[in-house]
Amino acid sequence: MTEGITVRRLRGGDREGWQRLWDQYLRFYRAELPPETSDATFARLCEPDGDLVGLLAVNGDGRAVGLAHLVFHPSTWTETPYCYLEDLFVDPASRGSGVANRLIDMVYESARELGAGRVYWTTQQFNGAARSLYDTVAHLTSFVVYEHEF
Amino acid sequence: MTEGITVRRLRGGDREGWQRLWDQYLRFYRAELPPETSDATFARLCEPDGDLVGLLAVNGDGRAVGLAHLVFHPSTWTETPYCYLEDLFVDPASRGSGVANRLIDMVYESARELGAGRVYWTTQQFNGAARSLYDTVAHLTSFVVYEHEF
Amino acid sequence: MTEGITVRRLRGGDREGWQRLWDQYLRFYRAELPPETSDATFARLCEPDGDLVGLLAVNGDGRAVGLAHLVFHPSTWTETPYCYLEDLFVDPASRGSGVANRLIDMVYESARELGAGRVYWTTQQFNGAARSLYDTVAHLTSFVVYEHEF
Amino acid sequence: MTEGITVRRLRGGDREGWQRLWDQYLRFYRAELPPETSDATFARLCEPDGDLVGLLAVNGDGRAVGLAHLVFHPSTWTETPYCYLEDLFVDPASRGSGVANRLIDMVYESARELGAGRVYWTTQQFNGAARSLYDTVAHLTSFVVYEHEF
Numbered sequence: 001m002t003e004g005i006t007v008r009r010l011r012g013g014d015r016e017g018w019q020r021l022w023d024q025y026l027r028f029y030r031a032e033l034p035p036e037t038s039d040a041t042f043a044r045l046c047e048p049d050g051d052l053v054g055l056l057a058v059n060g061d062g063r064a065v066g067l068a069h070l071v072f073h074p075s076t077w078t079e080t081p082y083c084y085l086e087d088l089f090v091d092p093a094s095r096g097s098g099v100a101n102r103l104i105d106m107v108y109e110s111a112r113e114l115g116a117g118r119v120y121w122t123t124q125q126f127n128g129a130a131r132s133l134y135d136t137v138a139h140l141t142s143f144v145v146y147e148h149e150f
Numbered sequence: 151m152t153e154g155i156t157v158r159r160l161r162g163g164d165r166e167g168w169q170r171l172w173d174q175y176l177r178f179y180r181a182e183l184p185p186e187t188s189d190a191t192f193a194r195l196c197e198p199d200g201d202l203v204g205l206l207a208v209n210g211d212g213r214a215v216g217l218a219h220l221v222f223h224p225s226t227w228t229e230t231p232y233c234y235l236e237d238l239f240v241d242p243a244s245r246g247s248g249v250a251n252r253l254i255d256m257v258y259e260s261a262r263e264l265g266a267g268r269v270y271w272t273t274q275q276f277n278g279a280a281r282s283l284y285d286t287v288a289h290l291t292s293f294v295v296y297e298h299e300f
Numbered sequence: 301m302t303e304g305i306t307v308r309r310l311r312g313g314d315r316e317g318w319q320r321l322w323d324q325y326l327r328f329y330r331a332e333l334p335p336e337t338s339d340a341t342f343a344r345l346c347e348p349d350g351d352l353v354g355l356l357a358v359n360g361d362g363r364a365v366g367l368a369h370l371v372f373h374p375s376t377w378t379e380t381p382y383c384y385l386e387d388l389f390v391d392p393a394s395r396g397s398g399v400a401n402r403l404i405d406m407v408y409e410s411a412r413e414l415g416a417g418r419v420y421w422t423t424q425q426f427n428g429a430a431r432s433l434y435d436t437v438a439h440l441t442s443f444v445v446y447e448h449e450f
Numbered sequence: 451m452t453e454g455i456t457v458r459r460l461r462g463g464d465r466e467g468w469q470r471l472w473d474q475y476l477r478f479y480r481a482e483l484p485p486e487t488s489d490a491t492f493a494r495l496c497e498p499d500g501d502l503v504g505l506l507a508v509n510g511d512g513r514a515v516g517l518a519h520l521v522f523h524p525s526t527w528t529e530t531p532y533c534y535l536e537d538l539f540v541d542p543a544s545r546g547s548g549v550a551n552r553l554i555d556m557v558y559e560s561a562r563e564l565g566a567g568r569v570y571w572t573t574q575q576f577n578g579a580a581r582s583l584y585d586t587v588a589h590l591t592s593f594v595v596y597e598h599e600f
Binding site: 178179180181274275276277278 | 575576577578581582583585586
Binding site for chain 4: 341418445450
């Protein structure tokens with residue numbers, strides 16, 4: 001079903017397609033970011049050796065249809081990094097055809113390549129569409145998340 | 151109640167007291183780590199300018215009674231880092247006297263000093279003792295955590 | 301609303317209609333089964349005196365529009381069997397007209413006939429559409445489910 | 451820590467030690483069973499080739515310190531049985547020494563021997579003591595449990 005879909009590292013020339021997906025993703029979370037934050041994020045996601053790794057799913061016509069953003073960070077529990085899948089999004093028009101699965105496969109591959117022994121992410125407990133997929137590729141944990149913002 | 155309690159940065163000479171708390175903390179999670187992982191973690195927590203920050207609560211007798219471990223990492227949503235409170239532990243003999251609150255105050259202060267706009271952590275949904283405290287100093291989010299280990 | 305709907309025991313001649321529903325149900329859970337597993341399951345569901353009981357909802361045109369699969373098994377808490385409702389599915393085109401309620405009524409009737417004192421089932425905590433129905437015909441318990449696969 | 455602990459199949463001569471644990475376990479769930487139900491359950495747990503399998507943890511003095519009861523039942527999703535761990539209990543005086551882990555190891559071994567590809571169980575979402583152990587030996591699922599009793 002995902003014939004013609006390629007998942008690859010994000011690069012400088014992808015800005016337009018990436019921005020379209022990123023805007024939809026932020027709207028889903030009812031969030032707005034200053035344009036300079038998106039600029040900085042896009043630049044960091046394209047850096048070849050940074051802590052952030054951007055992945056883009058592109059269809060046979062060269063159109064960006066999905067994105068995944070990884071953050072690698074140290075942990076006190078292990079000498080290898082953890083890989084945090086901070087953002088995952090598939091264009092609604094391309095859903096149901098395996099794009100998310102292809103992105104997650106590539107997330108796992110990238111995490112392994114970069115030495116991480118664990119990939120994790122969070123999702124709203126009521127996001128059934130996402131969780132019904134996550135239940136098939138990862139394990140739910142017993143953890144809930146607390147936060148404090150300044 | 152916390153008279154005589156000081157919370158300060160972890161340093162090389164704290165190994166013995168820190169190890170005692172760390173071992174109890176790991177036992178709580180029924181986890182065992184290779185000694186070299188604890189060695190590496192302790193060293194990184196003591197580095198003055200790294201991504202990991204160790205905090206130690208010490209009582210009037212100079213005894214270590216609590217610890218907090220912070221991980222600073224970038225986020226795609228902001229240009230400033232996030233502060234992840236990965237570990238928090240108070241010696242059972244010193245609980246109920248405000249040590250955890252003092253540690254969290256210092257976590258927030260350290261996060262601000264290091265430019266983070268958000269501190270977050272996770273806890274098991276059934277850890278009532280911890281959550282009754284967290285509810286007073288932070289906000290529960292709607293997020294659950296998925297993970298995949300290699 | 302469910303005029304013309306009949307719920308009855310599954311039988312050998314129902315294979316085609318049953319398979320159509322079963323395939324949709326598995327797709328909902330993003331699951332794929334080997335064809336020989338579906339063959340074996342169908343055969344067992346049709347056996348008159350086995351541990352598995354298949355129920356089929358058929359509309360006035362004789363079209364299969366819903367299924368329910370029951371597993372009867374012993375329990376250490378009671379001398380009578382428990383009835384586990386393992387699968388329940390209604391064709392999306394036939395939803396909202398009471399087919400699920402009719403199926404559940406028949407589940408209860410079958411369970412009673414076969415001597416079970418308790419019917420139970422599980423559902424994903426985020427499946428709001430299903431849970432809003434279940435809340436009207438059964439009781440939520442405080443139980444969560446752990447699993448280990450070999 | 452579990453030196454001297456043996457986990458083995460339950461047998462007819464274990465009735466007294468088993469009954470003591472079973473009574474404590476039922477009290478934990480605030481349940482009362484008719485004596486004849488316990489009689490029947492014990493008998494079925496001791497049968498060599500039935501659907502119920504009883505396991506008993508015995509210490510070096512021959513004292514019963516833990517039990518596990520397995521129910522094997524068919525599933526529509528697989529041709530091999532599922533193994534439902536219906537009851538698990540460790541004498542409070544013997545907790546914290548690995549008895550539960552030893553029982554679960556033997557549950558997995560028994561399940562494999564009897565051809566099950568999956569072991570599952572349920573626990574109250576607020577049972578922190580149990581879940582902190584389960585989180586280390588199995589995976590939490592997204593499922594909640596509904597029930598209807600006649």
